[in-house]
Amino acid sequence: MHHFNYRQQVLYAEDVDLREIAAKVGTPCFVYSQGTLQRHMKAFEEAFKGLDPLICLAVKANTNRAVIATFAAMGGGVDIVSGGEMYRSLASGVPAGRVVYSGVGKTIREMEMGLEKGILMFNIESIQEMHMLNQVAGRLGKKAPVSFRVNPDVDAKTHPKITTGLAVNKFGLTMEDAFEQYQVAKALPNLELKGVSCHIGSQLTQTSPFADALSRLVDLITKLREKGIQLELLDLGGGLGITYDQETPPKPAEYAATLRNTLEELGMRPVLEPGRALVGNAGILLAEVVVTKKTPVKNFVVVDAAMNDLMRPSFYGSFHGVQPVQIRKDQETITADVVGPICETGDFLAKDREVPRFEPGDLVAFMSAGAYGYTMSSNYNSRPRAAEVLVSGEKWAVVKQRETYEDLCRGESLPDWME
Numbered sequence: 001m002h003h004f005n006y007r008q009q010v011l012y013a014e015d016v017d018l019r020e021i022a023a024k025v026g027t028p029c030f031v032y033s034q035g036t037l038q039r040h041m042k043a044f045e046e047a048f049k050g051l052d053p054l055i056c057l058a059v060k061a062n063t064n065r066a067v068i069a070t071f072a073a074m075g076g077g078v079d080i081v082s083g084g085e086m087y088r089s090l091a092s093g094v095p096a097g098r099v100v101y102s103g104v105g106k107t108i109r110e111m112e113m114g115l116e117k118g119i120l121m122f123n124i125e126s127i128q129e130m131h132m133l134n135q136v137a138g139r140l141g142k143k144a145p146v147s148f149r150v151n152p153d154v155d156a157k158t159h160p161k162i163t164t165g166l167a168v169n170k171f172g173l174t175m176e177d178a179f180e181q182y183q184v185a186k187a188l189p190n191l192e193l194k195g196v197s198c199h200i201g202s203q204l205t206q207t208s209p210f211a212d213a214l215s216r217l218v219d220l221i222t223k224l225r226e227k228g229i230q231l232e233l234l235d236l237g238g239g240l241g242i243t244y245d246q247e248t249p250p251k252p253a254e255y256a257a258t259l260r261n262t263l264e265e266l267g268m269r270p271v272l273e274p275g276r277a278l279v280g281n282a283g284i285l286l287a288e289v290v291v292t293k294k295t296p297v298k299n300f301v302v303v304d305a306a307m308n309d310l311m312r313p314s315f316y317g318s319f320h321g322v323q324p325v326q327i328r329k330d331q332e333t334i335t336a337d338v339v340g341p342i343c344e345t346g347d348f349l350a351k352d353r354e355v356p357r358f359e360p361g362d363l364v365a366f367m368s369a370g371a372y373g374y375t376m377s378s379n380y381n382s383r384p385r386a387a388e389v390l391v392s393g394e395k396w397a398v399v400k401q402r403e404t405y406e407d408l409c410r411g412e413s414l415p416d417w418m419e
């Protein structure tokens with residue numbers, strides 16, 4: 001569910017006419033609906049009610065501080081994968097005690113930062129990382145709260161580029177290694193065993209892989225309990241899918257229902273790391289048609305957004321709905337590729353799609369662009385990154401300025417021998 005709807009043939013974000021935002025902010029720009037963000041957070045809270053869940057936005061999906069702050073104000077935490085994401089999250093008002101830190105390559109500096117700030121938990125992804133963190137914590141006179149991220153070798157049944165819980169993936173430790181290493185970690189002086197975590201992939205459209213992963217975790221937890229190791233937090237990662245096209249992913253309630261009995265029996269506090277399910281359908285990318293062209297074999301609609309703004313179609317072949325901001329009467333439909341101006345054949349936002357016969361100047365909304373949209377954007381072809389706008393009811397504000405040409409060159413200089 002989201003709050004982008006037509007009113008008298010015009011697409012609105014909540015109570016705001018998208019034409020107004022385009023006129024004042026320009027295009028391309030990302031528009032997020034705060035009401036949708038809040039609604040999604042509430043759906044997770046409701047679904048896991050009674051289990052004292054900590055719902056941590058996977059910040060990699062959307063790093064905008066206004067978005068992070070929206071969830072923080074509702075008691076949410078964050079799942080981070082870098083010092084930069086930690087910095088942003090803390091600067092957005094997330095208490096350090098609600099930060100979980102995943103990632104296969106945390107640097108010493110990043111470990112120090114997490115320890116100094118007092119984050120909730122480091123999800124350790126390798127044996128070397130465990131020893132490094134123990135040393136760093138010792139040097140700082142701290143105890144690092146940790147979980148092991150286990151790789152349960154479960155098929156998430158999603159796009160191969162976004163599965164993370166298979167034995168061939170780089171993430172986590174095997175079950176066997178994790179069992180052994182918990183016992184090693186218990187004896188290390190500067191680690192505090194807090195939990196266990198796993199994340200098997202993204203855009204999952206079925207509940208069974210989550211249930212399979214949880215049952216593997218239960219085996220591990222049971223064996224650890226037999227060894228006297230009691231853990232408090234059970235971090236199930238993110239991964240719940242959303243509807244981009246025809247998918248019918250489980251809703252948070254259904255997802256939680258599959259896990260609830262087991263969680264209750266274990267008596268552990270669930271930590272969740274949803275990214276896409278919280279923010280994906282809460283955002284769109286607003287663009288303007290620059291030109292249209294017809295070749296002997298195809299129609300093209302060239303817009304002012306490109307793969308540098310929304311790289312998911314180019315990278316994964318992902319589907320994003322293409323909707324006119326204004327529906328014209330008796331508008332004809334054509335089949336076209338909707339493309340950007342970047343010098344790459346792979347620069348497309350939609351392929352062979354039925355779209356209205358757009359004209360230059362028409363506004364277009366690329367739907368479900370709230371997750372992994374702006375965060376995966378780049379400056380390729382020296383294109384300034386788009387603006388970001390947050391809408392709440394009738395109110396709206398720019399929450400990230402569009403980059404300027406000066407921004408593009410910031411930090412660059414000529415070496416002294418060229419001056």
Ligand SMILES: Cc1ncc(COP(=O)(O)O)c(C=O)c1O
Nearest residue numbers: 058102202238239273274275276
């Ligand atoms: C460790 C971890 N947690 C959470 C997420 C968020 O995933 P999603 O956006 O699919 O919910 C990811 C990304 O897949 C991740 O790698």
Ligand SMILES: N[C@@H](CCCC[NH3+])C(=O)O
Nearest residue numbers: 060162202203312371372
């Ligand atoms: N960036 C991906 C998801 C990867 C999730 C990160 N572990 C996407 O747009 O679908």
